[in-house]
Amino acid sequence: MYNYKRWFILSIVSSALLLITMDTTILYTALPSLTYDLGASASEKLWIINGYSLVMAGLIPAMGTLGDRYGHKKIFSYGLVVFTAASLLAAFAPTPYVLVIARVLLAVGASMMMPATLSIIRITFTDPRELGLAIGVWAAIASGGAGLGPIVGGLLVEHYWWGAAFLVNVPIALLALGLTVTIVPNHEGNKDTKWDLISSVQIMIAMVAIVFAIKEFAKREGSPALATVSAVIGVIGMIIFIRRQRRSLNPLIDLSLFKISLFTAGCITAVVGLFGQLGVQYVVTQRLQLVEGMSPLQAGFITVSVPAAALIAGPIAGKMMHRYNVIHIKSLSLLLAALGTFIYILQFDAGVLGQIIGLALMGIGLGASMTAASHSIMSSAPPEKAGMAASIEEVAYEVGGASGIAIVGSLSGLIYSLSMAVPQGLNVPGNVKDSLDEALIAAEGLPAQASEALKEAGRSAFDTSVFFVLIGLSVFFALSALVVARVGARSKAKAAAN
DSSP states (O other): OHHHHHHHHHHHHHHHHHHHHHHHHHHTHOOOOOOOTTOOOOHHHHHHHHHHHHHHHHHHHHHHHHHHHHHHHHHHHHHHHHHEEEEHHHHHSSSHHHHHHHHHHHHHHHHHHHHHHHHHHHHHOOOOOHHHHHHHHHHHHHHHHHHHHHHHHHHHHHEEEEETHHHHHHHHHHHHHHHHHHOOOOOOOTEEEEOOOHHHHHHHHHHHHHHHHHHHSSTTTHHHHHHHHHHHHHHHHHHHHHHHHHHOOSSSSSGGGGGGGGHHHHHHHHHHHHHHHHHHHHHHHHHHHSSSSHHHHHHHHHHHHHHHHHHHHHHHHHHHHSSSSHHHHHHHHHHHHHHHHHHHTTTSSSHHHHHHHHHHHHHHHHHHHHHHHHHHHHSSSSSGHHHHHHHHHHHHHHHHHHHHHHHHHHHHHHHHHHHHOTTTOOOOOOGGGGGGHHHHHHHTTHHHHHHHHHHHHHHHHHHHHHHHHHHHHHHHHHHHHHHHHHHHHHHHHHHHHH
Protein backbone atom coordinates (compact mmCIF):
# COMPACT_ATOMS: atom_id res chain seq x y z
CA MET A 1 0.00 0.00 0.00
CA TYR A 2 1.38 3.40 -0.97
CA ASN A 3 2.44 5.56 1.95
CA TYR A 4 -0.09 8.33 1.31
CA LYS A 5 -2.95 5.82 1.22
CA ARG A 6 -2.22 4.59 4.74
CA TRP A 7 -2.41 8.10 6.13
CA PHE A 8 -5.56 8.80 4.13
CA ILE A 9 -7.18 5.77 5.75
CA LEU A 10 -6.09 7.15 9.14
CA SER A 11 -7.84 10.45 8.36
CA ILE A 12 -11.05 8.58 7.44
CA VAL A 13 -11.26 6.59 10.68
CA SER A 14 -10.13 9.63 12.69
CA SER A 15 -13.00 11.76 11.34
CA ALA A 16 -15.47 9.09 12.43
CA LEU A 17 -13.78 8.80 15.82
CA LEU A 18 -14.06 12.57 16.32
CA LEU A 19 -17.82 12.44 15.70
CA ILE A 20 -18.23 9.53 18.14
CA THR A 21 -16.31 11.18 20.98
CA MET A 22 -17.81 14.65 20.47
CA ASP A 23 -21.33 13.22 20.61
CA THR A 24 -20.62 12.10 24.18
CA THR A 25 -20.55 15.72 25.40
CA ILE A 26 -21.89 17.89 22.57
CA LEU A 27 -25.32 18.23 24.22
CA TYR A 28 -23.94 19.72 27.45
CA THR A 29 -24.35 23.26 26.12
CA ALA A 30 -27.35 22.46 23.88
CA LEU A 31 -29.46 20.89 26.64
CA PRO A 32 -31.21 24.05 27.91
CA SER A 33 -32.28 24.99 24.37
CA LEU A 34 -33.63 21.57 23.39
CA THR A 35 -35.33 21.17 26.79
CA TYR A 36 -37.24 24.40 26.18
CA ASP A 37 -38.17 23.58 22.57
CA LEU A 38 -39.22 19.96 23.19
CA GLY A 39 -40.57 20.40 26.72
CA ALA A 40 -38.40 17.56 28.01
CA SER A 41 -38.97 16.34 31.58
CA ALA A 42 -36.14 15.72 34.05
CA SER A 43 -36.13 11.96 33.38
CA GLU A 44 -36.22 12.52 29.60
CA LYS A 45 -33.25 14.88 29.84
CA LEU A 46 -31.38 12.21 31.79
CA TRP A 47 -31.89 9.62 29.05
CA ILE A 48 -31.15 12.10 26.25
CA ILE A 49 -27.73 12.73 27.81
CA ASN A 50 -26.87 9.31 29.29
CA GLY A 51 -28.55 6.93 26.83
CA TYR A 52 -25.70 7.36 24.36
CA SER A 53 -22.84 6.39 26.69
CA LEU A 54 -24.82 3.65 28.46
CA VAL A 55 -25.80 1.79 25.28
CA MET A 56 -22.37 2.26 23.70
CA ALA A 57 -20.59 0.85 26.77
CA GLY A 58 -22.84 -2.22 26.67
CA LEU A 59 -22.47 -2.95 22.95
CA ILE A 60 -18.75 -2.27 22.32
CA PRO A 61 -17.44 -5.71 23.44
CA ALA A 62 -19.82 -7.56 21.12
CA MET A 63 -19.13 -5.24 18.18
CA GLY A 64 -15.37 -5.66 18.52
CA THR A 65 -15.69 -9.44 18.25
CA LEU A 66 -18.11 -9.11 15.31
CA GLY A 67 -15.43 -7.10 13.51
CA ASP A 68 -12.89 -9.88 14.11
CA ARG A 69 -15.33 -12.38 12.60
CA TYR A 70 -16.84 -10.50 9.64
CA GLY A 71 -14.17 -7.90 8.87
CA HIS A 72 -13.69 -4.47 10.45
CA LYS A 73 -14.35 -2.51 7.24
CA LYS A 74 -17.80 -4.07 6.91
CA ILE A 75 -18.81 -3.37 10.53
CA PHE A 76 -17.34 0.15 10.30
CA SER A 77 -19.32 0.92 7.12
CA TYR A 78 -22.60 -0.35 8.59
CA GLY A 79 -21.92 1.71 11.69
CA LEU A 80 -21.52 4.87 9.59
CA VAL A 81 -24.89 4.19 7.92
CA VAL A 82 -26.66 3.76 11.26
CA PHE A 83 -24.89 6.81 12.74
CA THR A 84 -25.88 9.03 9.79
CA ALA A 85 -29.54 7.97 9.88
CA ALA A 86 -29.69 8.42 13.66
CA SER A 87 -28.13 11.91 13.39
CA LEU A 88 -30.85 12.99 10.95
CA LEU A 89 -33.55 11.57 13.22
CA ALA A 90 -32.06 13.36 16.25
CA ALA A 91 -31.68 16.71 14.46
CA PHE A 92 -35.37 16.86 13.56
CA ALA A 93 -36.80 14.95 16.52
CA PRO A 94 -40.31 16.33 17.24
CA THR A 95 -40.53 14.95 20.79
CA PRO A 96 -38.16 14.01 23.62
CA TYR A 97 -39.15 10.35 23.16
CA VAL A 98 -38.00 10.36 19.54
CA LEU A 99 -34.75 12.08 20.55
CA VAL A 100 -34.06 9.37 23.15
CA ILE A 101 -34.58 6.70 20.46
CA ALA A 102 -32.26 8.60 18.12
CA ARG A 103 -29.57 8.80 20.82
CA VAL A 104 -29.80 5.04 21.37
CA LEU A 105 -29.43 4.45 17.61
CA LEU A 106 -26.44 6.83 17.58
CA ALA A 107 -24.89 4.65 20.29
CA VAL A 108 -25.49 1.52 18.20
CA GLY A 109 -23.72 3.09 15.22
CA ALA A 110 -20.90 4.43 17.41
CA SER A 111 -20.35 1.05 19.08
CA MET A 112 -20.01 -0.56 15.63
CA MET A 113 -17.44 2.03 14.53
CA MET A 114 -15.40 2.54 17.69
CA PRO A 115 -13.50 -0.79 17.92
CA ALA A 116 -13.18 -0.87 14.11
CA THR A 117 -11.32 2.47 14.03
CA LEU A 118 -8.44 1.14 16.09
CA SER A 119 -8.53 -2.31 14.48
CA ILE A 120 -8.29 -0.84 10.96
CA ILE A 121 -5.27 1.19 12.09
CA ARG A 122 -3.66 -1.92 13.59
CA ILE A 123 -4.11 -3.86 10.33
CA THR A 124 -3.17 -0.96 8.00
CA PHE A 125 0.07 0.14 9.67
CA THR A 126 2.58 -2.70 9.75
CA ASP A 127 5.72 -0.59 10.33
CA PRO A 128 6.15 -0.21 14.13
CA ARG A 129 7.29 3.42 13.78
CA GLU A 130 4.29 4.37 11.66
CA LEU A 131 1.95 2.37 13.89
CA GLY A 132 3.10 4.37 16.92
CA LEU A 133 2.38 7.67 15.21
CA ALA A 134 -0.99 6.47 13.87
CA ILE A 135 -2.07 5.28 17.32
CA GLY A 136 -0.87 8.61 18.72
CA VAL A 137 -3.23 10.43 16.37
CA TRP A 138 -6.06 8.06 17.32
CA ALA A 139 -5.46 8.49 21.06
CA ALA A 140 -5.23 12.28 20.74
CA ILE A 141 -8.61 12.45 19.02
CA ALA A 142 -10.14 9.95 21.45
CA SER A 143 -9.05 12.03 24.43
CA GLY A 144 -9.65 15.42 22.81
CA GLY A 145 -13.02 14.87 21.13
CA ALA A 146 -15.04 14.76 24.34
CA GLY A 147 -13.43 18.02 25.47
CA LEU A 148 -14.29 19.73 22.18
CA GLY A 149 -17.92 18.59 22.29
CA PRO A 150 -19.30 21.35 24.57
CA ILE A 151 -17.43 24.05 22.59
CA VAL A 152 -18.73 22.84 19.22
CA GLY A 153 -22.21 22.36 20.64
CA GLY A 154 -22.23 25.84 22.17
CA LEU A 155 -21.13 27.52 18.93
CA LEU A 156 -23.69 25.63 16.82
CA VAL A 157 -26.58 26.35 19.19
CA GLU A 158 -25.57 30.01 19.46
CA HIS A 159 -25.63 30.51 15.68
CA TYR A 160 -28.28 27.99 14.57
CA TRP A 161 -30.48 25.70 16.74
CA TRP A 162 -29.97 22.65 18.92
CA GLY A 163 -30.55 20.23 16.02
CA ALA A 164 -27.38 21.53 14.35
CA ALA A 165 -25.38 19.68 17.02
CA PHE A 166 -26.57 16.45 15.35
CA LEU A 167 -26.88 17.65 11.78
CA VAL A 168 -23.16 18.46 11.63
CA ASN A 169 -22.51 14.70 11.77
CA VAL A 170 -24.29 13.96 8.49
CA PRO A 171 -21.95 15.39 5.79
CA ILE A 172 -18.83 14.18 7.61
CA ALA A 173 -20.23 10.66 8.13
CA LEU A 174 -21.43 10.42 4.50
CA LEU A 175 -18.02 11.52 3.22
CA ALA A 176 -16.30 9.01 5.50
CA LEU A 177 -18.66 6.27 4.27
CA GLY A 178 -17.94 6.99 0.61
CA LEU A 179 -14.18 7.03 1.19
CA THR A 180 -14.32 3.88 3.31
CA VAL A 181 -16.11 1.93 0.58
CA THR A 182 -13.69 3.07 -2.14
CA ILE A 183 -10.33 3.32 -0.33
CA VAL A 184 -10.18 1.15 2.80
CA PRO A 185 -9.03 -2.36 1.76
CA ASN A 186 -11.19 -5.38 2.53
CA HIS A 187 -9.75 -7.50 5.30
CA GLU A 188 -11.49 -10.83 5.56
CA GLY A 189 -12.54 -11.61 9.07
CA ASN A 190 -11.73 -14.86 10.79
CA LYS A 191 -14.81 -17.05 10.31
CA ASP A 192 -13.46 -19.37 13.01
CA THR A 193 -14.10 -16.58 15.51
CA LYS A 194 -17.38 -17.49 17.20
CA TRP A 195 -19.82 -14.80 18.25
CA ASP A 196 -21.38 -15.75 21.57
CA LEU A 197 -24.83 -14.14 21.78
CA ILE A 198 -25.33 -15.12 25.43
CA SER A 199 -21.99 -13.59 26.44
CA SER A 200 -22.84 -10.45 24.46
CA VAL A 201 -26.11 -10.05 26.38
CA GLN A 202 -24.37 -10.72 29.70
CA ILE A 203 -21.64 -8.12 29.17
CA MET A 204 -24.18 -5.59 27.87
CA ILE A 205 -26.37 -5.94 30.96
CA ALA A 206 -23.33 -5.83 33.26
CA MET A 207 -21.75 -2.76 31.62
CA VAL A 208 -25.01 -0.78 31.35
CA ALA A 209 -25.82 -1.53 35.00
CA ILE A 210 -22.34 -0.58 36.25
CA VAL A 211 -22.12 2.67 34.27
CA PHE A 212 -25.71 3.58 35.25
CA ALA A 213 -24.88 2.96 38.92
CA ILE A 214 -21.82 5.22 38.70
CA LYS A 215 -23.86 8.01 37.11
CA GLU A 216 -26.74 7.59 39.61
CA PHE A 217 -24.40 7.75 42.61
CA ALA A 218 -22.94 10.99 41.20
CA LYS A 219 -26.28 12.78 40.70
CA ARG A 220 -27.17 15.35 43.32
CA GLU A 221 -30.75 14.08 43.47
CA GLY A 222 -29.94 10.51 42.52
CA SER A 223 -31.48 7.51 44.25
CA PRO A 224 -28.95 5.63 46.42
CA ALA A 225 -31.26 2.60 46.45
CA LEU A 226 -31.55 2.53 42.65
CA ALA A 227 -27.79 3.03 42.27
CA THR A 228 -27.07 0.20 44.74
CA VAL A 229 -29.46 -2.21 43.01
CA SER A 230 -27.94 -1.32 39.64
CA ALA A 231 -24.41 -1.82 40.98
CA VAL A 232 -25.33 -5.25 42.42
CA ILE A 233 -26.87 -6.30 39.08
CA GLY A 234 -23.76 -5.09 37.28
CA VAL A 235 -21.33 -6.91 39.56
CA ILE A 236 -23.33 -10.17 39.47
CA GLY A 237 -23.66 -9.89 35.69
CA MET A 238 -19.89 -9.34 35.36
CA ILE A 239 -19.10 -12.35 37.58
CA ILE A 240 -21.40 -14.57 35.50
CA PHE A 241 -19.83 -13.22 32.30
CA ILE A 242 -16.26 -13.85 33.50
CA ARG A 243 -17.11 -17.40 34.58
CA ARG A 244 -18.57 -18.10 31.14
CA GLN A 245 -15.48 -16.68 29.40
CA ARG A 246 -13.18 -18.92 31.43
CA ARG A 247 -15.12 -22.03 30.39
CA SER A 248 -15.64 -21.05 26.76
CA LEU A 249 -13.42 -22.36 23.94
CA ASN A 250 -14.27 -19.21 21.93
CA PRO A 251 -14.69 -16.42 24.50
CA LEU A 252 -16.17 -13.04 23.60
CA ILE A 253 -13.28 -11.52 25.59
CA ASP A 254 -10.14 -13.61 25.97
CA LEU A 255 -9.17 -13.03 29.60
CA SER A 256 -5.71 -14.47 28.91
CA LEU A 257 -4.87 -11.12 27.28
CA PHE A 258 -4.63 -9.68 30.80
CA LYS A 259 -1.74 -12.07 31.49
CA ILE A 260 0.27 -9.88 29.10
CA SER A 261 1.79 -7.21 31.35
CA LEU A 262 1.93 -4.57 28.60
CA PHE A 263 -1.75 -5.12 27.85
CA THR A 264 -2.76 -4.84 31.51
CA ALA A 265 -0.61 -1.73 32.04
CA GLY A 266 -2.25 -0.18 28.97
CA CYS A 267 -5.75 -0.83 30.32
CA ILE A 268 -4.83 0.68 33.72
CA THR A 269 -3.43 3.78 32.01
CA ALA A 270 -6.54 4.15 29.82
CA VAL A 271 -8.83 4.10 32.86
CA VAL A 272 -6.62 6.54 34.80
CA GLY A 273 -6.28 8.91 31.83
CA LEU A 274 -10.00 9.36 31.13
CA PHE A 275 -10.83 9.31 34.85
CA GLY A 276 -8.44 12.20 35.46
CA GLN A 277 -9.22 14.22 32.34
CA LEU A 278 -13.01 14.26 32.67
CA GLY A 279 -12.85 14.56 36.46
CA VAL A 280 -10.57 17.61 36.28
CA GLN A 281 -12.57 19.24 33.48
CA TYR A 282 -15.78 18.72 35.48
CA VAL A 283 -14.65 20.45 38.68
CA VAL A 284 -12.60 23.15 36.92
CA THR A 285 -15.52 24.08 34.64
CA GLN A 286 -17.79 24.36 37.70
CA ARG A 287 -15.26 26.53 39.51
CA LEU A 288 -14.72 28.89 36.57
CA GLN A 289 -18.46 29.49 36.27
CA LEU A 290 -19.57 29.53 39.91
CA VAL A 291 -16.52 31.12 41.56
CA GLU A 292 -14.92 33.18 38.78
CA GLY A 293 -18.29 34.15 37.22
CA MET A 294 -17.53 33.03 33.65
CA SER A 295 -20.13 31.97 31.11
CA PRO A 296 -20.29 28.26 30.10
CA LEU A 297 -18.64 29.08 26.77
CA GLN A 298 -15.83 31.11 28.41
CA ALA A 299 -15.18 28.30 30.88
CA GLY A 300 -15.21 25.81 28.01
CA PHE A 301 -12.57 27.75 26.09
CA ILE A 302 -10.24 27.61 29.12
CA THR A 303 -10.76 23.93 29.97
CA VAL A 304 -10.38 23.00 26.29
CA SER A 305 -6.66 23.56 26.86
CA VAL A 306 -6.60 20.02 28.34
CA PRO A 307 -7.89 18.16 25.23
CA ALA A 308 -6.11 20.63 22.91
CA ALA A 309 -2.77 19.85 24.57
CA ALA A 310 -3.61 16.14 24.42
CA LEU A 311 -4.26 16.47 20.67
CA ILE A 312 -0.74 17.86 20.22
CA ALA A 313 0.99 15.46 22.61
CA GLY A 314 -0.58 12.25 21.25
CA PRO A 315 1.13 12.13 17.84
CA ILE A 316 4.46 13.32 19.30
CA ALA A 317 4.36 10.55 21.89
CA GLY A 318 3.39 8.10 19.14
CA LYS A 319 6.57 8.89 17.20
CA MET A 320 8.62 8.10 20.30
CA MET A 321 7.15 4.64 20.90
CA HIS A 322 9.71 2.73 18.85
CA ARG A 323 12.67 4.59 20.42
CA TYR A 324 11.91 4.44 24.13
CA ASN A 325 10.44 1.98 26.59
CA VAL A 326 6.65 2.39 26.39
CA ILE A 327 6.28 1.73 30.13
CA HIS A 328 8.67 4.59 30.89
CA ILE A 329 6.67 6.89 28.60
CA LYS A 330 3.44 5.98 30.45
CA SER A 331 4.97 6.55 33.87
CA LEU A 332 6.62 9.86 32.99
CA SER A 333 3.47 11.07 31.24
CA LEU A 334 1.33 10.36 34.31
CA LEU A 335 3.91 12.16 36.48
CA LEU A 336 3.68 15.15 34.12
CA ALA A 337 -0.13 15.08 34.51
CA ALA A 338 0.39 15.12 38.30
CA LEU A 339 2.74 18.12 37.97
CA GLY A 340 0.29 20.00 35.74
CA THR A 341 -2.55 19.42 38.21
CA PHE A 342 -0.39 20.71 41.07
CA ILE A 343 0.64 23.81 39.06
CA TYR A 344 -3.03 24.57 38.37
CA ILE A 345 -3.72 24.47 42.10
CA LEU A 346 -0.94 27.02 42.71
CA GLN A 347 -2.47 29.31 40.06
CA PHE A 348 -5.94 29.57 41.61
CA ASP A 349 -5.56 33.31 42.27
CA ALA A 350 -2.80 34.09 39.76
CA GLY A 351 -4.88 34.81 36.67
CA VAL A 352 -6.12 32.83 33.68
CA LEU A 353 -2.76 32.37 31.93
CA GLY A 354 -1.21 30.46 34.83
CA GLN A 355 -4.27 28.23 35.05
CA ILE A 356 -4.11 27.47 31.32
CA ILE A 357 -0.42 26.53 31.62
CA GLY A 358 -1.20 24.05 34.41
CA LEU A 359 -4.13 22.55 32.48
CA ALA A 360 -2.07 22.33 29.29
CA LEU A 361 0.75 20.46 31.08
CA MET A 362 -1.84 18.09 32.47
CA GLY A 363 -3.27 17.61 28.96
CA ILE A 364 0.18 16.87 27.53
CA GLY A 365 0.75 14.23 30.19
CA LEU A 366 -2.66 12.63 29.74
CA GLY A 367 -2.47 12.73 25.93
CA ALA A 368 0.93 11.05 25.91
CA SER A 369 -0.10 8.47 28.50
CA MET A 370 -3.22 7.46 26.56
CA THR A 371 -1.20 7.15 23.35
CA ALA A 372 1.20 4.83 25.17
CA ALA A 373 -1.77 2.92 26.59
CA SER A 374 -3.30 2.37 23.13
CA HIS A 375 0.06 1.34 21.69
CA SER A 376 0.62 -1.22 24.48
CA ILE A 377 -2.84 -2.71 24.13
CA MET A 378 -2.89 -3.00 20.34
CA SER A 379 0.73 -4.03 19.82
CA SER A 380 0.68 -6.73 22.50
CA ALA A 381 -2.57 -8.36 21.32
CA PRO A 382 -2.51 -10.82 18.37
CA PRO A 383 -3.72 -9.25 15.06
CA GLU A 384 -6.63 -11.70 14.82
CA LYS A 385 -7.89 -10.34 18.16
CA ALA A 386 -7.50 -6.66 17.25
CA GLY A 387 -11.23 -5.98 17.53
CA MET A 388 -11.42 -7.69 20.91
CA ALA A 389 -8.42 -5.73 22.22
CA ALA A 390 -9.81 -2.45 20.89
CA SER A 391 -13.19 -3.08 22.52
CA ILE A 392 -11.51 -3.77 25.88
CA GLU A 393 -9.60 -0.50 25.62
CA GLU A 394 -12.73 1.47 24.75
CA VAL A 395 -14.66 -0.09 27.64
CA ALA A 396 -11.76 1.05 29.86
CA TYR A 397 -12.24 4.58 28.51
CA GLU A 398 -16.01 4.45 29.13
CA VAL A 399 -15.61 3.23 32.71
CA GLY A 400 -12.78 5.68 33.40
CA GLY A 401 -14.71 8.67 32.05
CA ALA A 402 -17.98 7.84 33.82
CA SER A 403 -16.32 7.08 37.15
CA GLY A 404 -14.12 10.17 36.88
CA ILE A 405 -17.07 12.53 36.74
CA ALA A 406 -19.02 10.51 39.33
CA ILE A 407 -16.30 10.05 41.94
CA VAL A 408 -14.66 13.47 41.55
CA GLY A 409 -18.06 15.19 41.52
CA SER A 410 -19.23 13.31 44.61
CA LEU A 411 -16.02 14.01 46.56
CA SER A 412 -16.20 17.67 45.62
CA GLY A 413 -19.80 17.86 46.87
CA LEU A 414 -18.96 16.09 50.14
CA ILE A 415 -16.00 18.37 50.90
CA TYR A 416 -18.10 21.43 50.04
CA SER A 417 -20.82 20.36 52.49
CA LEU A 418 -18.27 19.78 55.25
CA SER A 419 -16.50 23.10 54.56
CA MET A 420 -19.54 25.35 54.12
CA ALA A 421 -19.94 27.62 57.17
CA VAL A 422 -23.14 29.66 56.92
CA PRO A 423 -22.55 33.18 58.34
CA GLN A 424 -24.15 33.63 61.75
CA GLY A 425 -27.53 35.28 61.90
CA LEU A 426 -28.61 34.29 58.37
CA ASN A 427 -31.95 32.50 58.05
CA VAL A 428 -31.37 30.41 54.92
CA PRO A 429 -32.52 26.96 53.75
CA GLY A 430 -30.44 23.99 54.77
CA ASN A 431 -29.77 23.08 51.14
CA VAL A 432 -27.19 25.91 50.88
CA LYS A 433 -24.77 23.34 52.29
CA ASP A 434 -25.61 20.88 49.49
CA SER A 435 -24.05 22.85 46.63
CA LEU A 436 -22.77 26.27 45.66
CA ASP A 437 -25.62 26.59 43.14
CA GLU A 438 -28.16 26.44 46.00
CA ALA A 439 -26.19 28.96 48.06
CA LEU A 440 -26.09 31.44 45.15
CA ILE A 441 -29.84 31.03 44.57
CA ALA A 442 -30.59 31.58 48.28
CA ALA A 443 -28.34 34.67 48.28
CA GLU A 444 -30.53 36.36 45.65
CA GLY A 445 -33.35 36.78 48.19
CA LEU A 446 -31.20 38.37 50.90
CA PRO A 447 -30.23 42.01 51.61
CA ALA A 448 -27.04 43.12 49.85
CA GLN A 449 -24.62 42.66 52.76
CA ALA A 450 -26.04 39.28 53.83
CA SER A 451 -26.19 38.15 50.21
CA GLU A 452 -22.52 38.92 49.66
CA ALA A 453 -21.55 37.16 52.90
CA LEU A 454 -23.38 33.98 51.89
CA LYS A 455 -21.90 34.05 48.38
CA GLU A 456 -18.39 34.50 49.78
CA ALA A 457 -18.86 31.62 52.23
CA GLY A 458 -20.13 29.35 49.44
CA ARG A 459 -17.32 30.26 47.05
CA SER A 460 -14.71 29.75 49.75
CA ALA A 461 -16.13 26.30 50.56
CA PHE A 462 -16.22 25.38 46.89
CA ASP A 463 -12.62 26.49 46.39
CA THR A 464 -11.67 24.32 49.36
CA SER A 465 -13.41 21.32 47.79
CA VAL A 466 -11.71 21.85 44.42
CA PHE A 467 -8.33 22.29 46.14
CA PHE A 468 -8.52 18.97 48.00
CA VAL A 469 -10.00 17.09 45.03
CA LEU A 470 -7.20 18.28 42.74
CA ILE A 471 -4.56 17.45 45.36
CA GLY A 472 -6.08 13.98 45.50
CA LEU A 473 -6.00 13.68 41.69
CA SER A 474 -2.39 14.81 41.59
CA VAL A 475 -1.46 12.09 44.09
CA PHE A 476 -3.62 9.60 42.15
CA PHE A 477 -1.72 10.32 38.93
CA ALA A 478 1.63 9.92 40.71
CA LEU A 479 0.63 6.63 42.37
CA SER A 480 -0.71 5.32 39.04
CA ALA A 481 2.66 6.09 37.46
CA LEU A 482 4.34 3.93 40.12
CA VAL A 483 1.83 1.09 39.58
CA VAL A 484 2.39 1.14 35.81
CA ALA A 485 6.18 1.16 36.34
CA ARG A 486 5.84 -1.82 38.71
CA VAL A 487 3.80 -3.76 36.14
CA GLY A 488 6.43 -2.97 33.51
CA ALA A 489 9.25 -4.12 35.79
CA ARG A 490 7.42 -7.40 36.39
CA SER A 491 7.06 -7.86 32.63
CA LYS A 492 10.79 -7.23 32.12
CA ALA A 493 11.73 -9.70 34.86
CA LYS A 494 9.46 -12.35 33.36
CA ALA A 495 10.98 -11.82 29.92
CA ALA A 496 14.50 -12.12 31.35
CA ALA A 497 13.57 -15.33 33.15
CA ASN A 498 12.32 -16.88 29.90
